[in-house]
Amino acid sequence: MKATAGTARERWQRETLEPALKKAPERAATFTTISGHPIARLYTPDDVDDIDPVQDIGAPGAFPYTRGIHESGYQGKLWTMRQFAGFGTPEETNGRYKALLKAGGTGLSVAFDLPTLMGRDPDHALSLGEVGKCGVSIASLADMESLFDSINLGGITTSMTINSPAAMIFAMYLVVAERQGVSWDRLSGTIQNDILKEFIAQKEFIYPPRPSMRLITDVFAFCTTEVPKWNTISVSGYHIREAGSTALQELAFTLRDGIEYVQWGVDAGLDVDAFVPRMSFFFNAHSDFFEEIAKYRAARNIWARVMRDRFHAKSNRSWKLRFHTQTAGVSLTAQQAYNNVVRTALQALSGVLGGTNSLHTNSLDEALALPTEAAATLALRTQQVLAYESGVTGEVDPFGGSWFVEKLTREMEEGALAYFDQIDRMGGMVEAIEQGFPQREIAESSYRFQQAVERRDKTIVGVNDFVQEGEPQIEILYIDEGAADRQLARLKALRQSRDNGRVDAALDALRSAAAGTGNLMPLLLDAVRAYATLGEMCDALRSVWGEYEETPVI
Amino acid sequence: MRKLRVVIAKPGLDGHDRGAKVIARALRDAGMEVIYTGLRQTPEQIVSAALQEDADVIGLSILSGAHNHIAPKLMALLREHGMDDVLVLVGGIIPDVDVPKLQAIGVKGVFLPGTPMQAIIDFINGNVRVRA
Numbered sequence: 001m002k003a004t005a006g007t008a009r010e011r012w013q014r015e016t017l018e019p020a021l022k023k024a025p026e027r028a029a030t031f032t033t034i035s036g037h038p039i040a041r042l043y044t045p046d047d048v049d050d051i052d053p054v055q056d057i058g059a060p061g062a063f064p065y066t067r068g069i070h071e072s073g074y075q076g077k078l079w080t081m082r083q084f085a086g087f088g089t090p091e092e093t094n095g096r097y098k099a100l101l102k103a104g105g106t107g108l109s110v111a112f113d114l115p116t117l118m119g120r121d122p123d124h125a126l127s128l129g130e131v132g133k134c135g136v137s138i139a140s141l142a143d144m145e146s147l148f149d150s151i152n153l154g155g156i157t158t159s160m161t162i163n164s165p166a167a168m169i170f171a172m173y174l175v176v177a178e179r180q181g182v183s184w185d186r187l188s189g190t191i192q193n194d195i196l197k198e199f200i201a202q203k204e205f206i207y208p209p210r211p212s213m214r215l216i217t218d219v220f221a222f223c224t225t226e227v228p229k230w231n232t233i234s235v236s237g238y239h240i241r242e243a244g245s246t247a248l249q250e251l252a253f254t255l256r257d258g259i260e261y262v263q264w265g266v267d268a269g270l271d272v273d274a275f276v277p278r279m280s281f282f283f284n285a286h287s288d289f290f291e292e293i294a295k296y297r298a299a300r301n302i303w304a305r306v307m308r309d310r311f312h313a314k315s316n317r318s319w320k321l322r323f324h325t326q327t328a329g330v331s332l333t334a335q336q337a338y339n340n341v342v343r344t345a346l347q348a349l350s351g352v353l354g355g356t357n358s359l360h361t362n363s364l365d366e367a368l369a370l371p372t373e374a375a376a377t378l379a380l381r382t383q384q385v386l387a388y389e390s391g392v393t394g395e396v397d398p399f400g401g402s403w404f405v406e407k408l409t410r411e412m413e414e415g416a417l418a419y420f421d422q423i424d425r426m427g428g429m430v431e432a433i434e435q436g437f438p439q440r441e442i443a444e445s446s447y448r449f450q451q452a453v454e455r456r457d458k459t460i461v462g463v464n465d466f467v468q469e470g471e472p473q474i475e476i477l478y479i480d481e482g483a484a485d486r487q488l489a490r491l492k493a494l495r496q497s498r499d500n501g502r503v504d505a506a507l508d509a510l511r512s513a514a515a516g517t518g519n520l521m522p523l524l525l526d527a528v529r530a531y532a533t534l535g536e537m538c539d540a541l542r543s544v545w546g547e548y549e550e551t552p553v554i
Numbered sequence: 555m556r557k558l559r560v561v562i563a564k565p566g567l568d569g570h571d572r573g574a575k576v577i578a579r580a581l582r583d584a585g586m587e588v589i590y591t592g593l594r595q596t597p598e599q600i601v602s603a604a605l606q607e608d609a610d611v612i613g614l615s616i617l618s619g620a621h622n623h624i625a626p627k628l629m630a631l632l633r634e635h636g637m638d639d640v641l642v643l644v645g646g647i648i649p650d651v652d653v654p655k656l657q658a659i660g661v662k663g664v665f666l667p668g669t670p671m672q673a674i675i676d677f678i679n680g681n682v683r684v685r686a
Binding site for chain 2 (some may be wrong): 126204551
């Protein structure tokens with residue numbers, strides 16, 4: 001009789017493994033991923049006997065897209081190398097963009113400062129000390145014009161990491177295109193526009209969840225007819241992970257957020273296949289190599305099924321999950337900063353092997369400050385080495401069929417679906433957020449991880465092991481107060497030179513529209529053209545919708 | 555014995571509260587009474603919370619680069635209220651060159667990324683004022 005895989009494994013365990021373990025025990029009683037997910041010492045065909053390679057995994061470019069959305073993987077098109085950048089004044093950032101494009105970057109990605117992200121003008125009391133620090137300061141159309149000076153918006157793709165005031169910043173971008181003579185149907189890029197993960201993790205919210213969701217569906221609706229090639233949202237797990245979630249929580253909450261947006265779009269009367277193909281996703285590439293690859297593969301599989309079976313999407317463009325990846329900022333260490341280059345390269349490799357469609361690699365100095373130009377260039381070079389030297393871009397989904405990775409992918413899928421059930425029972429993600437559910441789950445995971453680090457159950461090289469005294473300091477980017485002063489002077493001049501009657505009329509119109517139900521995008525465009533500031537537009541809506549205050553969960 | 559009372563605060567516009575929350579919980583687990591202010595607190599609000607709570611320690615979590623504005627304002631307000639003896643700590647992303655500046659205005663402990671929670675607990679126990 002032919003031995004089955006099962007009995008062969010038992011025999012190996014009995015006759016080979018156990019005697020060996022008696023002589024040399026394992027390093028730990030249990031092994032887990034960085035997320036605490038248990039890992040067996042060995043995976044064999046037994047572990048995947050309930051996985052159908054055709055139905056459950058499929059082929060690249062075909063449902064359920066576990067192996068990738070492109071038929072030929074990176075043989076057809078490499079991922080977009082998109083480096084997030086922004087600091088100081090629009091002019092300074094414009095200079096960095098031109099350098100990145102010259103160095104071979106293929107898309108821009110705008111980092112805004114905190115006042116901009118929070119819809120506050122540079123002269124607001126809360127902006128004190130924050131102008132131009134974590135990103136570029138954009139207060140009005142005039143700043144946006146400087147940011148993209150001599151950069152043809154018809155010839156690049158731009159990603160803008162902006163959420164609460166996404167509609168306002170997007171309106172500014174559209175007006176810059178208008179003035180460059182680039183028609184909106186030629187524009188391509190992404191606004192993050194993902195408010196749910198702000199409530200869950202990053203906490204850059206302004207309005208309560210429901211009016212915030214309306215702004216987002218307004219952008220969806222506006223773009224289907226006016227800016228058809230624009231990615232209207234980047235549903236983001238990145239920040240959820242950075243806030244301390246596990247890989248599974250990142251996957252589950254992000255996709256459940258995606259479901260929430262689709263539901264709101266459908267409820268607003270949009271046809272699924274008209275707006276879902278322009279939704280994209282954004283994941284973290286953390287340090288646990290295989291867990292990350294499984295996460296990306298599971299994400300594609302789950303989304304395809306949800307779109308087909310839950311929302312009855314007909315177009316395969318709605319089924320395909322496209323995503324951007326950024327290496328894990330939170331994994332970078334201030335100690336022995338050069339180690340971060342290695343971490344980032346490995347994380348980027350997991351993103352590539354997981355089939356990411358675009359990638360940002362962090363710079364080695366980002367646990368200390370915003371990156372210097374040299375550090376940012378090295379980060380881009382890391383991607384170029386992966387793309388052009390490593391050979392990993394040949395075969396599509398090289399881990400497909402690995403018993404371990406397929407099993408881990410399946411476990412990710414099952415775990416995410418269990419979270420979906422839980423959130424559905426609460427009434428949806430907005431309700432779950434209002435009850436503090438994802439916030440609590442993340443706080444718990446982040447504390448658990450920190451305890452594991454303190455106990456040295458999880459090793460961080462250079463931090464809780466292999467520590468080095470008296471290491472040399474590296475050069476960092478220091479942002480002086482000059483940028484803030486220049487932005488303040490510029491804003492003052494703008495308020496004096498513009499037609500303030502026109503601004504007031506546009507803001508009045510915006511306020512009354514916000515109290516009604518019509519699409520707000522045309523009104524925001526009018527306000528932008530009149531050079532209303534970001535803070536003024538956001539305040540107009542604050543006066544109608546109020547502001548959100550969270551109950552902190554520790 | 556009265557438990558040590560610690561106000562953990564997130565000043566400025568930044569919402570990245572992972573560090574603040576982890577340290578709040580660690581201090582609580584270490585037997586301290588922890589009051590977490592929540593996000594986007596002005597120095598005035600933080601001082602008023604510390605006053606109201608009769609805090610022994612104020613811990614500020616700042617990652618955005620605004621520490622050179624926020625810390626001096628907070629320290630001045632504490633002096634104004636006769637609260638000079640409250641132990642003030644800053645944790646977050648603070649460039650090395652700024653650490654002595656913060657110490658010069660009376661911030662006793664500056665904790666950079668990677669600091670073990672136990673180090674912060676020990677620092678508080680070793681430096682907090684002795685109460686009558």
